[in-house]
Amino acid sequence: MALLKAYTPIPVLTLASAGSLYITRKSDQPAWPTMPTLTLIIILSYWMIWRGWLYPTYFSELRHVPTVPGFPLWGHIIPVISEECGIPQRRWHRQHGPIIRYFFPLGCERLSVADDKGIRHLTVKNAYNYPKPLRAKLWMVRILGEGVLLAEGPEHANQRKTLNPGFSISAIRSFTPVFWEKALLMADLQRRELDMTGEPSISFEILEWLNRCTLDIIGVAGFGYEIDSLRDATLPIRRAYRLVFNFDLTSRILHGVQAFFPASKHIPAQMNRDMEEARDIIMTEATKIITEKLEEAENAANAKDVLALIAQENMKLKQKGEPGLSFETMRDQIMTFLAAGHDTTATGVTWTIHLLSIHPEMQTRLRNEIREHMPFLFDPDFTYDRSMTLTDPDRLPYLDNVCRESLRYIPPIPMTVRESVADDVINGYKVPARTIVYILANAINRMEWFWGNDANTFNPDRWDNLPETAVPNAFMTFLQGPRGCLGRKFAEVEMKIMLCVMLSRFEFRRDESTPDPEEWKMWRLVLRPRDGVTVVAKPIIYPSNKPHVDKSVSEGKGFYYNNPSGTPPNTPVYSVVDTPEDSPVNTPPESPIDTTSGTPVGTPSESPVNSPPEAPVSVLPERHVEPPVDTPQGDAQERNHRDFLVRRGSRLLANIRPAMVDQNEGLAWLAGRRPHY
Numbered sequence: 001m002a003l004l005k006a007y008t009p010i011p012v013l014t015l016a017s018a019g020s021l022y023i024t025r026k027s028d029q030p031a032w033p034t035m036p037t038l039t040l041i042i043i044l045s046y047w048m049i050w051r052g053w054l055y056p057t058y059f060s061e062l063r064h065v066p067t068v069p070g071f072p073l074w075g076h077i078i079p080v081i082s083e084e085c086g087i088p089q090r091r092w093h094r095q096h097g098p099i100i101r102y103f104f105p106l107g108c109e110r111l112s113v114a115d116d117k118g119i120r121h122l123t124v125k126n127a128y129n130y131p132k133p134l135r136a137k138l139w140m141v142r143i144l145g146e147g148v149l150l151a152e153g154p155e156h157a158n159q160r161k162t163l164n165p166g167f168s169i170s171a172i173r174s175f176t177p178v179f180w181e182k183a184l185l186m187a188d189l190q191r192r193e194l195d196m197t198g199e200p201s202i203s204f205e206i207l208e209w210l211n212r213c214t215l216d217i218i219g220v221a222g223f224g225y226e227i228d229s230l231r232d233a234t235l236p237i238r239r240a241y242r243l244v245f246n247f248d249l250t251s252r253i254l255h256g257v258q259a260f261f262p263a264s265k266h267i268p269a270q271m272n273r274d275m276e277e278a279r280d281i282i283m284t285e286a287t288k289i290i291t292e293k294l295e296e297a298e299n300a301a302n303a304k305d306v307l308a309l310i311a312q313e314n315m316k317l318k319q320k321g322e323p324g325l326s327f328e329t330m331r332d333q334i335m336t337f338l339a340a341g342h343d344t345t346a347t348g349v350t351w352t353i354h355l356l357s358i359h360p361e362m363q364t365r366l367r368n369e370i371r372e373h374m375p376f377l378f379d380p381d382f383t384y385d386r387s388m389t390l391t392d393p394d395r396l397p398y399l400d401n402v403c404r405e406s407l408r409y410i411p412p413i414p415m416t417v418r419e420s421v422a423d424d425v426i427n428g429y430k431v432p433a434r435t436i437v438y439i440l441a442n443a444i445n446r447m448e449w450f451w452g453n454d455a456n457t458f459n460p461d462r463w464d465n466l467p468e469t470a471v472p473n474a475f476m477t478f479l480q481g482p483r484g485c486l487g488r489k490f491a492e493v494e495m496k497i498m499l500c501v502m503l504s505r506f507e508f509r510r511d512e513s514t515p516d517p518e519e520w521k522m523w524r525l526v527l528r529p530r531d532g533v534t535v536v537a538k539p540i541i542y543p544s545n546k547p548h549v550d551k552s553v554s555e556g557k558g559f560y561y562n563n564p565s566g567t568p569p570n571t572p573v574y575s576v577v578d579t580p581e582d583s584p585v586n587t588p589p590e591s592p593i594d595t596t597s598g599t600p601v602g603t604p605s606e607s608p609v610n611s612p613p614e615a616p617v618s619v620l621p622e623r624h625v626e627p628p629v630d631t632p633q634g635d636a637q638e639r640n641h642r643d644f645l646v647r648r649g650s651r652l653l654a655n656i657r658p659a660m661v662d663q664n665e666g667l668a669w670l671a672g673r674r675p676h677y
């Protein structure tokens, strides 16, 4: 039986050849063409009758799993490839329950798991029994490199441990000035584009803008490296990612084929040439980053960016007398972060802007909240430089709700695929080794048994009043467990800051002359709108002069608005000071403990960052004006900022410190907080 269900064609081919040789000899027929013909007939019968019908129907160990009706020979490939990724499974789960079996052609069995217990088993309890299938890895490695995303087992655990400090709350706080600066630069450049048209509003394709913005952010925050694609959209690195996401029909077909037959990457097709070109460009950029920045990173004592962590790991190994990390390992890690760290967040923000553009009342409500907490963003004279510390975006409850809901409703990574290494049991069903299992965020995030009857509705307010069934594993956007997204908190803060800036600068409505992006969601690593998202953007503020982006922005010196001279203007500057490190707002709340594994449910035990801090939901913190104070941490940033103000002779208009949530209030919301996603 084991031989007959063998997955590799070699035993089948050997058996078929031996069989045909035997028949040829017995029947006294000439070897040619009898033997090859017979071999072919035996192989076809094996695949069509045994693998495509008898085995999955009557013999497979998975036959007891609720199965989607259909004939295994051709399986359910048509809905799977013709519909949006995850939609057919969403439907099948509704019909057949939380664990289902369906087929790819020739009786290839697939499982999809969509209940709390099953997901926890796959992602937390027995996560290392479910690595990514080799085929999927071979397909992704060309663009992502062999970094932490594709490493497995102890190698993965080790890499993750090395990289974890780069994604701690304090590290992310140190990156926020970069988020602000790049988001403000993007808005300023968009505004300049609008002003050049002389029209009162402009149609933007925002996915491309956001991709450039997030690419520049990961460049600086991850590697201390200015990519500056916001200023130059034609940079080869952006072209590389555009090539990867080419959605013409042949590319789509070939990408599909490659997921199963990696050797098809050698077919001389345009898509393969594009992928090779993209890979070359990305590798060249990653090589440039290492060459230019590694030495600097090695000497940056307290830096926590990805490159500094790689450099420190490298030095540690060398001090132990080991050869250190190979150049390829370091380069691949950079490739992983370049890809994983930019397209995902850009897609998430794009979908959020789209959803807000079709729900204007939510957009207005969110803008009002941003105005209330961050009035400086609406001040035409506001200027920014990296030494300023602005309001923590985690303090805006409705913003938090909108982001969570948008990421639930359209998860940028709609699915992940795994293959069991050893026999296992999920929810009482035996899962033999080499079974392909899917975790489909785009199905799970909308299951009624988690979210209630309105699971299919975009409703940010649900997060204020979640049903008890909405457990952490109901939200699979970032996955969970030791293979969950390492950059989750990074992405959440980045996303919020980009939204604050964009919504304070523009009012967005859908451009009705373009196709509905929700109807054309295409999946290639991320679930993106095929033609991007085009929105009509109308500016919120009209300063007396035209906005001006000073070249010093790209040199890391700051964002100067409305100031053609390029020198920081002598105008009021708001300094909105963040809460100190020890404030409950910045403390990651605990997750419920999984009694079996002893780890927080749905949270990788070694990663503090999968638990975003939550803002108080019921009581908005009061704000009052107070003079700048030195925090116990000796907030150098704040001191620099004060020096900056003195140097420029600027009048400090307001230094707003959001009222610290007092001890009791903090405890109250910690006790009554909502489940943590």
Ligand code: HEM
Pocket: 148, 149, 150, 160, 218, 336, 337, 340, 341, 342, 344, 345, 348, 411, 412, 413, 415, 416, 417, 476, 477, 478, 479, 482, 483, 484, 485, 486, 487, 488, 490, 491
């Ligand atoms: C909204 C934005 C994002 C989403 C939805 C997202 C989602 C995910 C998901 C679903 C995975 C698991 C993939 C799999 O194993 O199949 C993942 C892994 C990962 N993500 Fe993210 N991600 C986002 C942003 C980021 C950012 C900004 C970074 C880095 C700065 C990042 C770094 C990573 C890394 C390194 C992994 C691999 C983790 C591991 O295998 O241990 N992600 N992400």
